[in-house]
Amino acid sequence: MGMSHMEKDVIAWILDIQDSEGFFSKYRGTKWFHARATNRERFADLLSIDALDRILGTNGIRHPDIRLVSADQKIPPSEYVWRDRMVDPAKVARLFESGATVIFGGLHDRHEGVRKLCTRVTRQVSAQTQTNIYLTPPGSQGFKPHWDTHDVFVLQIEGSKRWRIYEGGPIRPLKNQKFNPQIHNAGEITEEFTLNAGEALYVPRGMMHAATTTDETSLHITLGVLTYTWADLLIDCISEITERSAAWRANLPPGFYRPKVQSELQDSFKELIEGLPDEMDLPLVTKERQLRFEAHHRPRITDNLNQAMQASSLKETDAVKWRSETAASIEIRGERIVLQNGNTREIEFPIAARNTLEILLSEKSLVTKEIDDDLDWPSRKIVLEKLIREGLLSNESIR
Structure with a gap:
């Protein structure tokens, strides 16, 4: 293979x-x-x-x-x-x-x-x-x-x-x-x-x-x-809930370790645990964890300056390709589409750029005028130039 x-x-x-x-x-x-x-x-x-x-x-x-x-x-x-x-x-x-x-x-x-x-x-x-x-x-x-x-x-x-x-x-x-x-x-x-x-x-x-x-x-x-385990996921979920739920941030009762307080402690803890399934935001927690994993291996790109300097010269006949070493995902937020690269970096585009981004994320080499999206060339050029300057897209015509 x-x-x-x-x-x-x-x-x-x-x-x-x-x-x-x-x-x-x-x-x-x-x-x-x-x-x-x-x-x-x-x-x-x-x-x-x-x-x-x-x-x-x-x-x-x-x-x-x-x-x-x-x-x-x-x-x-x-x-x-x-x-x-x-x-x-x-x-x-x-x-x-x-x-x-x-x-x-x-x-x-x-x-x-x-x-x-x-x-x-x-x-x-x-x-x-x-x-x-x-x-x-x-x-x-x-x-x-x-x-x-x-x-x-x-x-x-x-x-x-x-x-x-x-x-x-x-x-x-x-x-x-x-x-x-x-x-x-x-x-x-x-x-x-x-x-x-x-x-x-x-x-x-x-x-x-x-x-x-x-x-x-x-x-x-x-x-x-x-390995990321079920126990790790539970800890991540509780950490995320704690940031927005005051109940999980409440102090334990004085002398919580004493036998006479254990019944009260167990009842309160059981109530919190029973509410976990409804409070957990699994899509958010798992997505953030994956982005953290991927951030450990940041790309080593050797032509950022050259690509950025020539981004404005992009032509309809040039071939572009998503850098395979840069992981990214897209998220719709109202009338904007957000490209997330790593666990801290977000790049916004108009919602009209959605098809363009999805096509580019296939990591195929594409001639810019042949990208089958809903944008005219001037609008598409703006999106492509921005991605090149951000180090996510490469103009393969530049050597």
């Missing part, structure tokens, strides 16, 4: 399946999934060891954005950073050669391909995403058996790793229920397999696992999905 499929259904693209519906209904949150592949270069366009070498040597990265780990021993940061916590690339390379795993944290803030991957997964699964990049020398292990408190998709870029799935581990652990090697032990091995370059693996939170490199250097992306 090509990169175009990545834009339409990124989970299916990662797992090399036709569509992700079956994955979400049968595997997500409950079962691991090994996506086997015959094309070892399937993820080669995403990231490479050469790209990591450039980032390490030129980006001035500080600890803990780069960490070194080994299952056999602790590696203190003092062994590979200068006094200002800046990472010393030469020391990192020497420790890697000696068997240490190099972890690049938060590379989605430094590498465009990884950022786009996170953005698309965030949009599809409606959850915050993050990445750790693991570069492991041959025959080494970064971590002993453990579980994570978030779901992970592992994309094997180069080399291979021998994976083991173990019994044990909590069901759907919370963020604060982290693995502790001092008190938690892995159970029996239930599955063992090799994850080769071009293949992917899904591991739900709480599932015990470990991986060791084979006889070749391994590079993989671990994409973490910080």
Whole structure:
């Protein structure tokens, strides 16, 4: 499957399946999934060891954005950073050669391909995403058996790793229920397999696992999905209600913890809880939460100035395209239509621009005079110019 499929259904693209519906209904949150592949270069366009070498040597990265780990021993940061916590690339390379795993944290803030991957997964699964990049020398292990408190998709870029799935581990652990090697032990091995370059693996939170490199250097992306739960939704709903309902902001009675006050407390609390379904604004709360998720991966656009300077020169023969890295939604407010981009940015247009915006949001390349909306060219040009200046639309005729 090509990169175009990545834009339409990124989970299916990662797992090399036709569509992700079956994955979400049968595997997500409950079962691991090994996506086997015959094309070892399937993820080669995403990231490479050469790209990591450039980032390490030129980006001035500080600890803990780069960490070194080994299952056999602790590696203190003092062994590979200068006094200002800046990472010393030469020391990192020497420790890697000696068997240490190099972890690049938060590379989605430094590498465009990884950022786009996170953005698309965030949009599809409606959850915050993050990445750790693991570069492991041959025959080494970064971590002993453990579980994570978030779901992970592992994309094997180069080399291979021998994976083991173990019994044990909590069901759907919370963020604060982290693995502790001092008190938690892995159970029996239930599955063992090799994850080769071009293949992917899904591991739900709480599932015990470990991986060791084979006889070749391994590079993989671990994409973490910080699951949004029913409990999280309830907390968000109550927070939103509290802002507009004085009843939820009332003080508790004095001595509320005492047994003789418990009956009164329970009656009052029950009354508030029973009114929740009628008071909750689910569309508002869920929309704001999704916008917050997407705001974590803001677009990195390199031609804003050039596009803005030439916006007024837009011609009917020019081709324009919505920037796929900029998520947006539209909302009707009376005689105005509001374009929401991120959780704080709103851009208003006359209601007559509705069809134009809906067509543009399809993310197709369109010749401006062929946009089948209800506007004449002067009116359409005003809308398009504004979107170009806002960094949401690109004039593809500008190079």
